[in-house]
Amino acid sequence: MSEPLLAARRLSKTFTVSGGWTAPRRLLQAVTEVSLEVAAGETLGLVGESGCGKSTLGRLVLALIPPTQGEVFFTGEELWGLSREKRRQLRQKMQIVFQDPYSSLNPRLTVRQILEEPYIIHKLGSKNQRREWCEKLLDDVGLTGEALHRYPHEFSGGQRQRLGIARALALNPQLVVADEPVSALDVSVQAQILNLFNDLKRKLGLTYLFISHDLSVISHISDRIAVMYLGRLVELAPRQMYSQRRLHPYTEALLEAAPVPDPRRRPPTPRLKGDPPSSLRIPPGCPFHPRCPEAHSICRELLPEFRQVGTDHWLSCHRR
Numbered sequence: 302m303s304e305p306l307l308a309a310r311r312l313s314k315t316f317t318v319s320g321g322w323t324a325p326r327r328l329l330q331a332v333t334e335v336s337l338e339v340a341a342g343e344t345l346g347l348v349g350e351s352g353c354g355k356s357t358l359g360r361l362v363l364a365l366i367p368p369t370q371g372e373v374f375f376t377g378e379e380l381w382g383l384s385r386e387k388r389r390q391l392r393q394k395m396q397i398v399f400q401d402p403y404s405s406l407n408p409r410l411t412v413r414q415i416l417e418e419p420y421i422i423h424k425l426g427s428k429n430q431r432r433e434w435c436e437k438l439l440d441d442v443g444l445t446g447e448a449l450h451r452y453p454h455e456f457s458g459g460q461r462q463r464l465g466i467a468r469a470l471a472l473n474p475q476l477v478v479a480d481e482p483v484s485a486l487d488v489s490v491q492a493q494i495l496n497l498f499n500d501l502k503r504k505l506g507l508t509y510l511f512i513s514h515d516l517s518v519i520s521h522i523s524d525r526i527a528v529m530y531l532g533r534l535v536e537l538a539p540r541q542m543y544s545q546r547r548l549h550p551y552t553e554a555l556l557e558a559a560p561v562p563d564p565r566r567r568p569p570t571p572r573l574k575g576d577p578p579s580s581l582r583i584p585p586g587c588p589f590h591p592r593c594p595e596a597h598s599i600c601r602e603l604l605p606e607f608r609q610v611g612t613d614h615w616l617s618c619h620r621r
C-alpha cells in the first residue's frame with residue numbers, strides 16, 4: 302500500500318466512569334491498541350456488536366477526542382502533534398455522517414441554512430456562490446434545489462440521511478467516517494443510501510471508514526473489513542476473504558447471525574450466545590474466550606497476538 306490516507310497506531314481510549322454515590326470511579330477501556338490503515342479511495346468497514354468501541358474509534362481517528370495512548374496520522378501528519386489551528390484545518394478534510402440524521406440536523410434551520418453553515422463559518426464564497434454550492438450538494442445526493450427552503454421534518458428518513466451526507470460533503474472532505482448511517486432506515490431505503498455512498502465515492506474520490514453492527518451492510522460496501530470485539534480488532538481482511546473458512550470464531554459467529562437473503566433457507570442456529578461482557582470487566586486472556594465455542598485453556602490465560610496469517614489477512618486467535 303502507498304502511504305495511507307489515514308493510519309491509527311496502537312490507539313487506546315480509556316474513559317473514567319462514575320461508580321455512583323458509594324462506589325469509586327472506574328476505568329472503562331473502550332478502545333485498546335488498535336492499529337489500522339485506510340488507503341485513499343478505499344472503504345474500510347468496521348463491524349462489531351453494540352458497545353465494542355466502534356464509535357469511539359471513529360471519534361479518535363477524526364481527532365474529535367484525544368487518545369489515551371497511540372497516534373493518528375492523516376495525510377502523513379500526526380494529528381495530536383500539530384498546533385490546534387493546523388489540526389482544525391486538517392479536520393475539515395475529514396467529516397462524519399451520523400446514524401440519526403434527524404437529531405444531527407437542526408430542526409429550526411432550513412436546508413439552505415444547514416448546508417450553508419460550513420461555508421459561513423469558514424468565510425467561503427459570496428451569497429450567490431454559496432447558493433450554487435448548496436444546489437450542487439443537493440444534486441450530488443439526489444435531491445433538487447426545491448429542498449433548500451424546507452425544514453428537516455418535511456423529509457423522509459432516507460431523504461434526511463441524504464441531507465446529512467450533503468452537509469458532510471460541503472467542505473470537500475477526503476475522508477468520511479460513516480457511523481451506522483443506515484441503521485435507522487428501512488431495509489429498502491438502506492440499499493439506496495448504500496448505493497449513494499458508492500456513487501459518491503466514485504464521483505468525488507472519497508475514502509470511507511464505514512461503521513456498522515450489521516455485517517451484511519458492511520459486506521455490501523467495504524473493500525476490507527475490520528472486526529472489533531471489546532475494544533480490540535480481532536480480524537482484518539479483504540471483503541472476499543469473508544466468504545471463505547478459517548476466520549476468527551467471532552467473525553464466523555457474526556456471519557452465521559447475518560440475515561440470509563434466501564427466505565427458503567433457514568438461518569443456522571447462531572453460535573454467538575449472550576451479550577458481550579462489559580468493557581469495565583474485560584476477561585483476561587482472549588477477551589472472546591467466555592463466548593467462544595473453541596476456547597482452550599491457553600485462551601483463558603494469554604492474549605493472542607494480532608498477527609498476519611495470509612496476504613492482507615490479520616487475526617488474533619490461538620486456534621487459527
Ligand SMILES: Nc1ncnc2c1ncn2[C@@H]1O[C@H](COP(=O)(O)OP(=O)(O)OP(=O)(O)O)[C@@H](O)[C@H]1O
Pocket residue numbers: 316317318329330331349350351352353354355356357358514580
Ligand atoms: N464519553 C464516554 N464516557 C464513558 N464511557 C463511554 C463514553 N463513550 C463511550 N463509552 C463507553 O465505551 C464503550 C464503547 O462505546 P462505543 O459507543 O464506542 O461503542 P459502539 O461499538 O459504537 O456501540 P454503539 O453502536 O452501541 O454506539 C461502551 O462501553 C460505552 O458505554
